[in-house]
Amino acid sequence: MSHTIKNIACIGAGYVGGPTMAVIAEKCPDIKVTVVDVNEKRIAAWNDENLDNLPIYEPGLKEVVKGARGRNLFFSTDVDAAIDAAEMVFISVNTPTKTYGVGKGMAADLKYVELCARQIARVANTDKIVVEKSTLPVRTAQSIRTILKAEGKAVNFQVLSNPEFLAEGTAVADLHQPDRVLIGGDQDAAGQRAVNALADIYAGWVSRDRIITTNVWSSELSKLTANAFLAQRVSSINALSALCEKSGADVEEIARAIGRDSRIGSKFMKASVGFGGSCFQKDILNLVYIARSYGLTEVGDYWEQVIVMNDYQKRRFAANIVNQLFNTVSGKKIAMLGWAFKKDTNDTRESAAIYVADYLLNEQAELFIYDPKVKPEQVYADLDYLNTRSESENRRLVTVVNQPGDAMKEAHAVAVMTEWDVFKTYDWQKVYDDMKKPAFVFDGRNILDGSGLKEIGFMYQGIGR
Numbered sequence: 214m215s216h217t218i219k220n221i222a223c224i225g226a227g228y229v230g231g232p233t234m235a236v237i238a239e240k241c242p243d244i245k246v247t248v249v250d251v252n253e254k255r256i257a258a259w260n261d262e263n264l265d266n267l268p269i270y271e272p273g274l275k276e277v278v279k280g281a282r283g284r285n286l287f288f289s290t291d292v293d294a295a296i297d298a299a300e301m302v303f304i305s306v307n308t309p310t311k312t313y314g315v316g317k318g319m320a321a322d323l324k325y326v327e328l329c330a331r332q333i334a335r336v337a338n339t340d341k342i343v344v345e346k347s348t349l350p351v352r353t354a355q356s357i358r359t360i361l362k363a364e365g366k367a368v369n370f371q372v373l374s375n376p377e378f379l380a381e382g383t384a385v386a387d388l389h390q391p392d393r394v395l396i397g398g399d400q401d402a403a404g405q406r407a408v409n410a411l412a413d414i415y416a417g418w419v420s421r422d423r424i425i426t427t428n429v430w431s432s433e434l435s436k437l438t439a440n441a442f443l444a445q446r447v448s449s450i451n452a453l454s455a456l457c458e459k460s461g462a463d464v465e466e467i468a469r470a471i472g473r474d475s476r477i478g479s480k481f482m483k484a485s486v487g488f489g490g491s492c493f494q495k496d497i498l499n500l501v502y503i504a505r506s507y508g509l510t511e512v513g514d515y516w517e518q519v520i521v522m523n524d525y526q527k528r529r530f531a532a533n534i535v536n537q538l539f540n541t542v543s544g545k546k547i548a549m550l551g552w553a554f555k556k557d558t559n560d561t562r563e564s565a566a567i568y569v570a571d572y573l574l575n576e577q578a579e580l581f582i583y584d585p586k587v588k589p590e591q592v593y594a595d596l597d598y599l600n601t602r603s604e605s606e607n608r609r610l611v612t613v614v615n616q617p618g619d620a621m622k623e624a625h626a627v628a629v630m631t632e633w634d635v636f637k638t639y640d641w642q643k644v645y646d647d648m649k650k651p652a653f654v655f656d657g658r659n660i661l662d663g664s665g666l667k668e669i670g671f672m673y674q675g676i677g678r
């Protein structure tokens with residue numbers, strides 16, 4: 214298939230921009246795709262000869278990058294040149310929760326998006342389709358449009374919303390076989406031409422009936438609400454996990470029983486120590502903020518409860534460890550298995566492990582942390598960012614190890630924080646023999662069922678058991 218678009222630029226080489234552009238380049242060899250970022254280290258890592266050094270770990274990503282990089286996929290720090298050459302510019306920069314001023318702690322910080330819009334407006338000498346890929350509050354497209362037009366150039370801009378629904382850890386599979394692709398654009402003829410140009414790109418590998426087109430505002434709001442609905446399911450099952458622990462019901466049996474109702478469905482019903490990741494909390498807070506700013510107090514309160522429940526679950530898990538260890542963990546060695554917010558990613562943003570660790574550190578525990586993909590610097594950076602204690606204190610109390618055995622040897626307890634497959638394969642008898650007795654396992658992901666931990670002698674606890 215030949216495309217009307219021959220040159221794409223993507224601003225932001227992160228978890229969204231990197232894999233998404235790699236797959237577009239893979240599937241559309243006739244389009245030149247250039248991913249740019251201000252972070253030189255990140256771009257250097259994307260260009261590293263050794264594909265094990267890519268800045269992002271995703272199953273299958275190496276192979277896709279290997280096939281397209283240098284052919285029609287390029288990574289660069291020259292943002293202006295990429296914008297200038299492109300007919301279509303994706304904005305995939307981060308939109309964290311604001312940490313200052315009005316909307317602090319809730320609203321999305323759009324400063325990076327605004328900077329991109331200003332840069333596009335300044336550099337552009339030809340017509341451009343600007344695509345919002347980052348998750349944005351509803352009506353952001355209007356602000357982008359205003360900024361683009363303000364330069365007063367004789368250049369036409371179309372602004373599309375094309376939110377990303379990929380989940381980390383399965384990004385490549387999600388991009389190859391998306392449930393749907395959503396494209397929002399203006400309803401006039403020029404807007405529809407832009408929508409079609411983007412739809413044609415996806416149609417190279419996604420069937421047309423999965424490409425949904427809407428107006429821009431519906432598309433923007435769909436992204437926030439998709440994440441809010443998913444997170445709500447996790448909070449719902451986690452709320453039940455607490456009730457199960459009191460009542461003798463088993464949360465996995467409940468999930469199985471109610472998931473068979475096709476109106477409810479079986480996905481996203483795994484009770485856990487709490488959801489993490491860069492999207493759920495941020496997007497819900499954003500939804501709450503938007504609702505409240507329109508005066509819709511009850512709507513805001515309704516969605517906020519999803520987060521209240523998630524914070525409770527993380528706290529509850531940590532408090533339970535302290536309780537079971539005879540109400541004190543001071544000076545005790547606790548092994549934490551997993552630091553990433555879910556398996557198959559090296560991303561730690563909003564990972565439940567960070568908050569559980571913080572709670573245990575406040576109780577003066579000594580933590581030994583093992584994660585197959587997260588680097589030690591990242592663990593310390595996550596703890597330092599909380600600003601709960603000094604950097605030297607964090608390094609004194611926390612040791613990041615390369616071998617899980619080093620974390621668990623002579624530990625009083627093991628806490629499973631991430632559902633990495635390798636954790637299921639350990640020789641738990643040997644782990645038990647090396648631990649202090651009584652030895653405890655707190656399984657925050659319910660992955661150790663059938664490991665016979667109780668029979669070996671462990672005091673075993675899974676969420677909702």
Ligand code: UDX
Binds near residue numbers: 377382440480485
């Ligand atoms: C999410 C959305 O799924 C994706 O569509 C969107 O584009 C970005 O946000 P992601 O944050 O990568 O993706 O991961 P996801 O698989 O949704 O998991 C989020 C969190 O919920 C993880 O911490 C996960 O462990 C937790 N979770 C998920 C549960 O605790 N139980 C479940 O049943 C499912």
Ligand code: ADP
Binds near residue numbers: 227229252255
């Ligand atoms: P996401 O998960 O949304 O992809 P990341 O933080 O992984 O978020 O990636 C966003 C990337 O966008 C970062 O690498 C950051 O350096 C880059 N970025 C932010 N603002 C700009 C900008 N104005 N120009 C170029 N790159 C930017």
